[in-house]
Amino acid sequence: MSEKVSKEKKFDIVQFLVNNALIILIVSSAIFVGLQNPRFFSMANIKNLLANTSVRMVIALGISGVLIMRNNDLSAGRQVGLAGCICATLLQRADYASKVYPNLTPPNMWLVCILVMIGFALTFGVINGLVVTKLHVPAFIGTYGMQTIVYGIALIFTGAQPIGGLINEYTEWASGSFLGIQLIPNLAIITAIVMLVMWFLYNHTPYGKKMYAIGGNPDAAEVSGINTTRMTIVSYMIAAALFALAGFMLAAKAGGTSSNLANGYELFAIAGCTIGGVSVNGGTGKVSGILMGVLVFEILKIEMTFLGIDTAWTYIVQGIVIVVAIALDIRKYIAKK
Amino acid sequence: MSEYILEMKDICKSFPGVKALDHVSLQLKPGHVHSLMGENGAGKSTLMKCLFGIYKKDEGQIIYDGEEVTISDPFDALQKGIAMVHQELMPIRDRSIAENIYCGRYPVKKIGPIKVIDHEKMNSDAQALLDDLGLGFKATEKLGTLTASQMQLVEIAKAVSADAKIIILDEPTSSLTLKEVDKLFEIIRRLTAKGCGVIYISHKMDEILQISDEVTIMRDGQYIGTWPSDELTTEFIIAKEVGRELKDLYPPKINTPGETIFEVKDFDSVLDNSFKDCSFSVRKGEIFGVAGLVGAQRTELMEAIYGLRGITSGTVYYNGQTLKIKNPEDAINNGIALITEDRRGNGIFGVLSISDNVAVASLNDYLLFRVMLDHKKIGEVVDKSIQELSIKTPSAKTQIKNLSGGNQQKVIISRWLAKEPEVLIMDEPTRGIDVGAKYEIYSIIGRLASEGKTIIVVSSEMPELIGICDRIMVMCEGRITGIVEGEDMNQEKIMELSTKFMG
Known part of the structure; x- marks a missing residue:
């Protein structure tokens, strides 16, 4: 026993830096920017950061299960966009001039949210899952197909027109704070609940264990009696439901939508997951890590805005962060071989 | 020069x-x-x-x-x-x-x-x-x-x-x-x-x-x-x-086979050059060997019984009842387990812990409130396995890829023992592991058989089969060419049956 402790607990400064590179990066850069511009640590800014992160986190959590099982979902962003459009259409003010459905009285917003989530899971989730498992189309291509299909649907659905005039209840909820606490936006509460549910699902249920098993070795998972087909389909359904939820949140946060809402968000979500430790080789990834990965992106973006860096440069920095973070991830993997 | x-x-x-x-x-x-x-x-x-x-x-x-x-x-x-x-x-x-x-x-x-x-x-x-x-x-x-x-x-x-x-x-x-x-x-x-x-x-x-x-x-x-x-x-x-003397390599036999309990009838592969017309039956508490050269389709037949490979015909009976097996999940639910030949390929989950590797096939047996995993119970089962099979590992949380081949194999055996199968099929259970660990695995096989489990062992090592089995079935080019027991259980006879259709 004593031998084991000394072996595993031996402190290695390089290893420590590599393993905690993200936290170190976030904290040190935040301090730097905060010193340059004290408004960085203002309530309003932190709330804004949390609200942005909330939406991105829900998308990342949705895609994480799919990634851990060695699949992918490139339709994520477009699904978020379509869900946003559907929610916005249903929740337009009755007196709004260019209302899509003039005779519709806006129903309860939570009912809309739940129905859209279920609808997305049963359509896009199931179809993605079936295409990948039954038709054996590689996930990368299969879900890319779905990406363009969903975009097409969104264009038809909105008539390529922006949708505005959302009911106050909906937009005010999205911009409001939880119990009047300035720092915590309502959106963050939804995300916290989703994180808790996903953490429970991943760590305390057979579904989670089976998910990691499939990611670790799909062939061994099948031999162990895990129905990989069913599991894969369910992972896409959970993903689709969360994309729908993110769409619901995003449309309200933006106060209006268009068919281009959330375009390309899947890549941020994939990058966030990977940076947060969802292994590119499948089988690993934790909810807390994913939060780190997503936060890194959002904090970096805000920091660069505060420093007055040109948007063009923020893209370059984001790209570098993705590559470096994933290089570090791979390094950990290779070292253990 | x-x-x-x-x-x-x-x-x-x-x-x-x-x-x-x-x-x-x-x-x-x-x-x-x-x-x-x-x-x-x-x-x-x-x-x-x-x-x-x-x-x-x-x-x-x-x-x-x-x-x-x-x-x-x-x-x-x-x-x-x-x-x-x-x-x-x-x-x-x-x-x-x-x-x-x-x-x-x-x-x-x-x-x-x-x-x-x-x-x-x-x-x-x-x-x-x-x-x-x-x-x-x-x-x-x-x-x-x-x-x-x-x-x-x-x-x-x-x-x-x-x-x-x-x-x-x-x-x-x-x-x-x-x-x-x-x-x-x-x-x-x-x-x-x-x-x-x-x-x-x-x-x-x-x-x-x-x-x-x-x-x-x-x-x-x-x-x-x-x-x-x-x-x-x-x-x-x-x-x-x-x-050394062969006797030292195998533990003494302690099992006594009972009545015929597990039957495989008319298995035909969907592939032309795989197994054909395969029927055999195994007794309760028997260690049943399957011999043959590489390419004899032994693995393919076993994987087909387990629901991993396609068949055009074939029925499995246990205790006289027909088992419906379309995939491994069905096989496991019917009390059949398979330890595959390719340990790395479809046996271990390299990045997962020993604990997860043991529990993966029996997760639904550890539920609290029907949805939540009872980590304490899993821990107990895993600790018991580590002790009983003397798995050498720093802890139950160690990634399985860091263990030696013999210890990995014991973890996989634990996985199935946790599921308590009636029929355990082991395909090359001692491949690539050292002599000491082999002996331990033979002992485990003997103990399981003595407890009334039906064991099928596929192996390319004839001395191993002769050393531990009650009967040995021999295959050649996808067909069963004979079953040997007692005096006939020797290398010459098995080799003759293994090459029956060759040349």
């Missing part, structure tokens, strides 16, 4: 938990066939992989053509004139035979300043080579159209075309028919006539005695000795290979 083209001196190589090679030496003369013998796990393939640059040796010297050399990778080995035909083929099925032969060293021609691949030359050279070796294949055909044994011959042709000074053949005849073996021997004789040295690895005594000039025997990673083959007899080789 020394009389040897190759000398390997005091080669050592360790893997985590196993010393695979312990001061092994080998001397090869030009124009000679030098056989390397030993049981599975003796270190033959490891030694050759050190020579071919796949593994890096920890210690020792390689003297090639009178000079000490370091071989950094297979490409380097080929450049130096060392070619290897691997036990497991790595064919590129969708490319032509010619492209497979010249893979990585395609002939080129120049069009102006640009070098392009000279397909015409490649195809005609390949065809000339195939014709010269008397192999009736067309060089432009896709490799995938050939059978496994024909691919093996193409692989050998590739080694010949490399103009190597040393050719390593690692169990080249394991999938060849008798006629093809003759063809191979003809090719080997032509190579040696040109002064090429051949290192030949095989388990088949008659082949070794027929083709080789010298024989080196290894055991448990150690060098035992080298003898001219005309001084050798089969008995002598086995005694040297095993190095």
